[in-house]
Amino acid sequence: MHRLEPGRQVTVEVPATSANLGPGFDCFGLALSWREQVELTVTDGGFVVDVTGEGADAVPRDDSHLILRSTLRGLADLGHTVPGLRLRCHSTIPHGRGLGSSSAAIVAGLLAAAGLVGGAREETAESRRWTLQHAATIEGHPDNVAAAVHGGFVLAWTGSAGVEVAVSPVHPDVAATVFVPPVAVATKAARGLLPPSVPHRDAARNAGRAALLVHALAHDPDQLLPGTADWLHQDQRRPAMPDSWTLMNHLRGLGHAAVISGAGPTVLVLGRRAALQELEAEPLGFRRVPLAVGGGAAITAVDG
Numbered sequence: 001m002h003r004l005e006p007g008r009q010v011t012v013e014v015p016a017t018s019a020n021l022g023p024g025f026d027c028f029g030l031a032l033s034w035r036e037q038v039e040l041t042v043t044d045g046g047f048v049v050d051v052t053g054e055g056a057d058a059v060p061r062d063d064s065h066l067i068l069r070s071t072l073r074g075l076a077d078l079g080h081t082v083p084g085l086r087l088r089c090h091s092t093i094p095h096g097r098g099l100g101s102s103s104a105a106i107v108a109g110l111l112a113a114a115g116l117v118g119g120a121r122e123e124t125a126e127s128r129r130w131t132l133q134h135a136a137t138i139e140g141h142p143d144n145v146a147a148a149v150h151g152g153f154v155l156a157w158t159g160s161a162g163v164e165v166a167v168s169p170v171h172p173d174v175a176a177t178v179f180v181p182p183v184a185v186a187t188k189a190a191r192g193l194l195p196p197s198v199p200h201r202d203a204a205r206n207a208g209r210a211a212l213l214v215h216a217l218a219h220d221p222d223q224l225l226p227g228t229a230d231w232l233h234q235d236q237r238r239p240a241m242p243d244s245w246t247l248m249n250h251l252r253g254l255g256h257a258a259v260i261s262g263a264g265p266t267v268l269v270l271g272r273r274a275a276l277q278e279l280e281a282e283p284l285g286f287r288r289v290p291l292a293v294g295g296g297a298a299i300t301a302v303d304g
Contacts, residue, residue, distance in 0.1 A: 017144045026143055179269070
């Protein structure tokens with residue numbers, strides 16, 4: 001193992017993401033133009049976590065912090081160790097809201113490891129695959145991390161060679177708006193509400209709408225409303241997020257392609273930019289954030 005010298009520093013940017021998008025359960029992911037910057041510095045010893053913003057009071061202050069844990073895992077795989085690390089970050093992605101905060105942290109840590117070892121570099125298919133495989137192993141499912149790594153709209157699945165991803169085009173008129181509630185819902189709790197099996201009819205309907213959604217995002221945004229219909233997971237999670245479920249269905253009744261973002265409780269709305277401007281400014285208790293489709297994570301600076 002090679003030991004990195006103190007003073008080496010890397011800065012990375014990672015996007016918030018949304019998964020499922022209605023019918024694409026545990027497969028579809030979308031990167032958003034909500035980005036977070038993370039800085040890691042090799043120190044003489046020990047681990048320092050200097051984090052402010054969203055969730056700062058609840059995260060660990062040692063090497064069990066998810067970003068540091070992911071960095072150390074990446075460094076070990078690359079054959080390197082460090083005497084210590086200092087993490088600096090102002091967190092803006094809300095925790096436990098279905099916006100991929102854990103995926104962003106994992107991808108940030110792995111990219112930081114690659115940057116500390118190899119310096120600033122252009123991402124390649126090989127380097128993205130390395131990041132994706134490790135990120136999916138840490139996270140436990142590939143949809144959010146695939147979107148964070150590649151950007152845009154992705155379809156992720158696990159094959160014989162590990163996690164695979166296809167990046168699908170997005171029509172230039174498509175944008176997004178998220179409605180973020182004040183209360184978090186743990187992903188584990190949301191998953192615990194899902195039944196162990198579903199009727200064949202519902203699975204077939206979801207498969208058809210998932211295929212339609214791929215077409216709608218790429219070629220025909222007017223089909224986003226039917227393309228985001230779901231029978232597998234959103235209604236089942238209603239007890240954990242009744243206000244979000246009500247808002248989602250209210251917006252769909254008005255003709256907007258609203259879905260629960262990931263495991264919730266944030267509500268994501270996809271549509272043409274002009275149509276999204278018609279959305280309510282601030283539904284009671286929710287924060288409205290207009291967004292675009294975003295790019296993937298990137299190393300932005302390496303020093304030392």
